[in-house]
Amino acid sequence: MMNVGDKVKVxxxxxxxxxxxxxxxxxxxxxMSFEEDGTYTYFLDxxxxxxxxxxxxxxxxxxxxxxxxxxxxxxRIDRLACTDVxxxxxxxxxxxxxxxxxxxxxIPLGVSMELPAGYEAHILPRxxxxxxxxxxxxxxxxxxxxxxxxxxxVWRFPAIAVRDTIIHANDRICQFRIMKNQPHLIFEExxxxxxxxxxxxxxxxxx
Numbered sequence: 722m723m724n725v726g727d728k729v730k731v732x733x734x735x736x737x738x739x740x741x742x743x744x745x746x747x748x749x750x751x752x753m754s755f756e757e758d759g760t761y762t763y764f765l766d767x768x769x770x771x772x773x774x775x776x777x778x779x780x781x782x783x784x785x786x787x788x789x790x791x792x793x794x795x796x797r798i799d800r801l802a803c804t805d806v807x808x809x810x811x812x813x814x815x816x817x818x819x820x821x822x823x824x825x826x827x828i829p830l831g832v833s834m835e836l837p838a839g840y841e842a843h844i845l846p847r848x849x850x851x852x853x854x855x856x857x858x859x860x861x862x863x864x865x866x867x868x869x870x871x872x873x874x875v876w877r878f879p880a881i882a883v884r885d886t887i888i889h890a891n892d893r894i895c896q897f898r899i900m901k902n903q904p905h906l907i908f909e910e911x912x913x914x915x916x917x918x919x920x921x922x923x924x925x926x927x928x
Contacts, residue, residue, distance in 0.1 A: 722776070723750060723753070723761070723763060723779065723781055723784075724750065724753075724784070725750050725751065725785065726749065726785025727781060727782075728748070728781075729747065729749075729750060729763075729765070729780060729781055730747055730748075730779065730780040730782055731748065731765070731769070731779060731780075732778055732779065732780050745768070749766045750764070760775065762774070763776070787837040788837065789801075789834050789835065790834065792833040792834070792872055793832060794829070795815045795816070797816070797890040798831045798832075798891050808898055809897065809898045810897055810898065811895075811896050812830045812878070813830065813890075813892060813894065814828050814829075814831075814878075814888045814891065815829040815890060816828075816831075817889055818887070820856075820880070820882035820885070820886050820887075821882065821885050822882055822885055823882065824882045825879070826879075826880055826882075827877040827879055828877060828879075828888065830875070830876040830877060831876075833870070833871065833872055833873070833875050834865075834876065835870040836865070836899055839867070839902050840867060840899040840902065841864060841865060841866055841867055841902055842864070842865035842897050842898070842900075843862060843863065843865075843898055843899075844858075844878070844895055844896070845863070847894065847895060847896050850894055854886050854892070854894060855882055855884035855885075855886045856880045856881065856883070856888075858878070858879060858881075858895070859879035859880065863878070863897075865897075878895045
């Protein structure tokens with residue numbers, strides 16, 4: 722299935738013998754509709770207003786969004802997919818894990834990834850991780866640098882158990898999103914700063 726925002730090439734349309742004489746090199750999918758027969762109909766921008774296309778008549782050139790290359794280390798987890806109702810993508814335990822209260826473990830997530838150039842990944846627990854599994858994340862936030870992208874660079878979740886717990890393979894225990902790297906920083910040493918001081922930690926009171 723293609724998606725809104727994908728760049729596509731039109732291969733054919735009924736009644737038009739040579740698409741290259743009529744169609745541009747590429748179009749963007751502007752909308753799509755689900756048909757009763759289980760297929761999708763796609764609508765394009767540009768001079769394609771009034772036409773509609775089946776998936777067989779289009780060739781995907783560039784998918785919308787950034788591409789992440791994923792290597793899976795196990796068949797015990799579902800393939801990655803981000804939800805339609807949020808910006809974060811779930812990650813799953815790659816093996817069965819039993820932990821006692823106070824235990825620490827780097828739980829393997831079963832994937833290595835090559836992030837797009839200029840991006841890093843941030844990993845956090847899911848909102849239900851503490852309630853369902855009694856786990857907290859040891860380092861609060863996990864940061865995956867763009868250089869962590871080799872086949873053996875397996876993602877893991879640093880977990881501390883606050884109670885005895887069992888995590889099964891394919892359980893969703895954390896989530897991630899990618900963020901653009903910060904720009905190059907230049908540190909300039911000065912004798913004083915131009916802004917007024919606020920008063921330090923806790924200076925605004927309690928309530």
